[in-house]
Amino acid sequence: MLAPPRRLLFRRPLTSDWVFWLFVVLAGIGGTRNAYRSGQGYWLSDSAITAVGGFFDVGVSLLIGFGMFALVPALIRALVRRITDKRAFAKQPEDASEGWKTDPLNSAGERWWDGNGWTRAVKPESPRKVGAAAWWIFGGLLAVMTVAFLLGRSSDPAPDFSNVDVDALQGQVQGDTRQFLDEPLNDGGSAGEANPNTALAVGTYFSALVEAITAYSQTPVDVQDVEASMVDARAAFEDVETNYTLLSGALAGVTSQQQLGPGAPDLGDMRAFVDAMGPYVQTRLDYYAALDECGPMTATRAWGDCELAAFDIWEKPMVDTIPPVQTAFETLLESAPQDP
Secondary structure, eight states, rough: OOOOOOOOOEEEEEEEEHHHHHHHIIIIIHHHHHHHHHHHTTTOOOOHHHHHHHHHHHHHHHHHHHHIIIIHHHHHHHHHHHHHHHHTTTOOSOOOOEEEEEEEEEEEEEEESSSEEEEEEEOOOOOSSOHHHHHHHHHHHHHHHHHHHHHHSSSSOOOOOOTOOOHHHHHHOSOOOOOGSSSOOOSSSOTTSHHHHHHHHHHHHHHHHHHHHHHHHHHOOOOOHHHHHHHHHHHHHEEEEEEHHHHHHHHHHTTTTGGGTTTTHHHHHHHHHHHHHHHHHHHHHHHHHHHHSOOOOOTTTTHHHHHHHHHHHHHHHHHHHHHHHHHHHHHHHHHHHOOO
């Protein structure tokens, strides 16, 4: 007796199955976008290692996408077919003698009836090979997503503060000397009057924050010594956190544009910049806290699965906070009065 009927999970060739094309469309759109964003936040700096790592990441993403968008729908379809096929195969042909009969699943073909039940033998025979076209499409998806990853890697999303004239910015906010820094910040000046102490404090802390972000964003990452690079980056970030806190505190007491004086940027834009910096600072604090849970942060600590898992969790949240900071910073610069 021949084996009982059973369908393949995917039609062959794969290009004849709508589930395969569902995977191609969804993986092509979502996978390419995710590969680009993943490339933007990739933490390795060596180009060769980045290419290999990106190819690996994209390959894993493609497999996950196949599981989500092709395998899961195919399994659901198989469960439904199991019920309907069982009903179809329960029917006997009018002529119950052994031989080729009209296929209950395909009226255009025939299936062998052995006298007791339906078998897997059909004619014309169904193709069993995946098909070369499907493999070419898989390769094309992998290539497109890899290119998207490398394009994301080459587009540096970090704010570029390297060309910022910090001294000029401080002068725009307040042209007076630093003698006011030794006086209480809340002395003199009502909500409708310029307060040189408050204005100079805001300008000083803002300038220091710009310098700190510049130093932090330019901290090099040595792929041969990741541990030491992370220690250096965290030390640089402490200045970002400190000056962000000082600037936020100084702005908390400012209630009007007049308190900053005639040479200051727009108060609303300054607050928007500080608001954008909030998630930027917090996500990195959370990331470093996650690293602390893996063990003491030292230059000699081995970088293992715990650290890589923490990076995988916080990489995207950290990268997503960069564009709002850059946009707010550029808007703030545009609002600052220009020297004649």
